[in-house]
Amino acid sequence: MKFKMMYSFLKSDLDIIEKTLEEAVQADSALLRQASLHLLQAGGKRIRPIFVLLAAKFGTYDIHTIKKVAVSLELIHAASLIHDDVIDDADIRRGKPTVKEKWDNRVAMYTGDYIFARSLELMTQINKPEAHRILSNTMVELCVGEIKQMEDKYRFEQNIKDYLRRIKRKTALLIAASCQLGAIAADVEKDVQQKLAHFGYYVGMSYQIIDDILDFTGTEKELGKPAGGDLLQGNITLPVLFAMEDESIRRDILKVHENMPREEIDSLIIKIKQSPAIEQARKVSGNYLTKALNILEELPKNKANTSLKNIAAYIGNRKF
Amino acid sequence: MKFKMMYSFLKSDLDIIEKTLEEAVQADSALLRQASLHLLQAGGKRIRPIFVLLAAKFGTYDIHTIKKVAVSLELIHAASLIHDDVIDDADIRRGKPTVKEKWDNRVAMYTGDYIFARSLELMTQINKPEAHRILSNTMVELCVGEIKQMEDKYRFEQNIKDYLRRIKRKTALLIAASCQLGAIAADVEKDVQQKLAHFGYYVGMSYQIIDDILDFTGTEKELGKPAGGDLLQGNITLPVLFAMEDESIRRDILKVHENMPREEIDSLIIKIKQSPAIEQARKVSGNYLTKALNILEELPKNKANTSLKNIAAYIGNRKF
Numbered sequence: 001m002k003f004k005m006m007y008s009f010l011k012s013d014l015d016i017i018e019k020t021l022e023e024a025v026q027a028d029s030a031l032l033r034q035a036s037l038h039l040l041q042a043g044g045k046r047i048r049p050i051f052v053l054l055a056a057k058f059g060t061y062d063i064h065t066i067k068k069v070a071v072s073l074e075l076i077h078a079a080s081l082i083h084d085d086v087i088d089d090a091d092i093r094r095g096k097p098t099v100k101e102k103w104d105n106r107v108a109m110y111t112g113d114y115i116f117a118r119s120l121e122l123m124t125q126i127n128k129p130e131a132h133r134i135l136s137n138t139m140v141e142l143c144v145g146e147i148k149q150m151e152d153k154y155r156f157e158q159n160i161k162d163y164l165r166r167i168k169r170k171t172a173l174l175i176a177a178s179c180q181l182g183a184i185a186a187d188v189e190k191d192v193q194q195k196l197a198h199f200g201y202y203v204g205m206s207y208q209i210i211d212d213i214l215d216f217t218g219t220e221k222e223l224g225k226p227a228g229g230d231l232l233q234g235n236i237t238l239p240v241l242f243a244m245e246d247e248s249i250r251r252d253i254l255k256v257h258e259n260m261p262r263e264e265i266d267s268l269i270i271k272i273k274q275s276p277a278i279e280q281a282r283k284v285s286g287n288y289l290t291k292a293l294n295i296l297e298e299l300p301k302n303k304a305n306t307s308l309k310n311i312a313a314y315i316g317n318r319k320f
Numbered sequence: 321m322k323f324k325m326m327y328s329f330l331k332s333d334l335d336i337i338e339k340t341l342e343e344a345v346q347a348d349s350a351l352l353r354q355a356s357l358h359l360l361q362a363g364g365k366r367i368r369p370i371f372v373l374l375a376a377k378f379g380t381y382d383i384h385t386i387k388k389v390a391v392s393l394e395l396i397h398a399a400s401l402i403h404d405d406v407i408d409d410a411d412i413r414r415g416k417p418t419v420k421e422k423w424d425n426r427v428a429m430y431t432g433d434y435i436f437a438r439s440l441e442l443m444t445q446i447n448k449p450e451a452h453r454i455l456s457n458t459m460v461e462l463c464v465g466e467i468k469q470m471e472d473k474y475r476f477e478q479n480i481k482d483y484l485r486r487i488k489r490k491t492a493l494l495i496a497a498s499c500q501l502g503a504i505a506a507d508v509e510k511d512v513q514q515k516l517a518h519f520g521y522y523v524g525m526s527y528q529i530i531d532d533i534l535d536f537t538g539t540e541k542e543l544g545k546p547a548g549g550d551l552l553q554g555n556i557t558l559p560v561l562f563a564m565e566d567e568s569i570r571r572d573i574l575k576v577h578e579n580m581p582r583e584e585i586d587s588l589i590i591k592i593k594q595s596p597a598i599e600q601a602r603k604v605s606g607n608y609l610t611k612a613l614n615i616l617e618e619l620p621k622n623k624a625n626t627s628l629k630n631i632a633a634y635i636g637n638r639k640f
Contacts, residue, residue: 114463121456
């Protein structure tokens, strides 16, 4: 099944989300408006809004309330990408020049700040202090995750626990928050809210691990950039940690540095792909996925439940 | 009267604020903790917390609630300074190396993001959705103000209205929010809340104009940096706009660029100081101050009112 088919009944609501996203960054500064729209209009899977909408389907679904939550979550995500691209000095994102590349680092910094602030402002239009609390807390964790990722670069002695804690902050908590906030905004009962949050957390973990695997197994065409980029930048992901259990690969990995010649990194990628590391990482992702699917079994059976199940399974098997 | 004497009855509460500030940035990352504390421990006037506390004195004052609001506002201010220093490539702030100088731009960006997020998180501990709304809205305006300041650099055809709108966003709204949020947290009645907000706005405008005047009239020792820094960086402030009414000074100002030799900028500063521009700017600041003081006349007469009056008058006459 194609990804878009899994939530086709949300099509018209997702169109509203797109429109609201654009409206949300209308600023009294042409520069800020253009820079904000630049990334948003480059597309993206809109995973976070989709989770918000689907979670809200378990309660009193009113698109005019829910859209604010959905857009708020997509904006937080967008802001963090814009700042990430400054940190990683990335030129291309979603097939288009990044904000820092098209304008400069200063514009990217303020644009990210602005989108963060807009996200929080939008959420406060929902009269639920709990939602404001969850969103700002998620943002704190996201920032800690980002800086941890920076601190942990090329730190080869880190362990799997460090990695899992980092991707929890960097990815899983925001997807958990998407599910939970969608549920809160739709007055879903407390118990179901909690379950949806846990579902989001497990899916988020699974999603990020697959992302980190694809950085090795994906082709340049699928990834939109050469494989092995994470490793080259010193990001020690799960496949790397598993691969380092092999003493010979470990020795090669310890030699990785930013300006390593392409042939060397390519041959290291082949070694890692031939080791059991990829399969081991896929298994960890699969375990999270199973936990996510188990939670869905406990939730009311409805169209949204089926969608969540399909999306989760898709995420666990996606190729890019 | 010395500045600190004006609010001496807040001394023990301000000690609590200092402690809470440090606690607020305790992160699960040594780097983030150190970078966050770096600026906070360098001191600062703590004007925003002082306004929060004084505004709360018009209602039910509970330091354990109010301190969260006060710290939240100081954090927003700190975060914006850290990001400003990245943009302005500033090495020194409050007599210490800036975060971007001591670490680097990446650390400064994430530290600012983290402190912003912490600020909002702290405010959500107060169960008042209105307070969350005001804070996030203030942050949006702050960001727009920052980017406008960047856009307006060396744009010599701007007018006084552009300048006033910019300092409103950059400075006055945050001081207005300090007064308003202190009042909201202390359940001050609506009408008094509004008046305190307006008071803060007028004081903030007056404060920033004086700041911009001091950049010309202050000595290097008072400013902690050479005079004329704003003009050299292309920030067109009120004294500059008034000075440009003189055709000969205008011609000189149009020639200003970042790498202008020190003698040239020094002689331009002397010309501006000898023109009526400084006095004209001081008059505008004075008008805002008068409006601020008039509002205090309408508020209940208490110790806090006297403090606000003294602080406002001090701000209008301060030399650094």
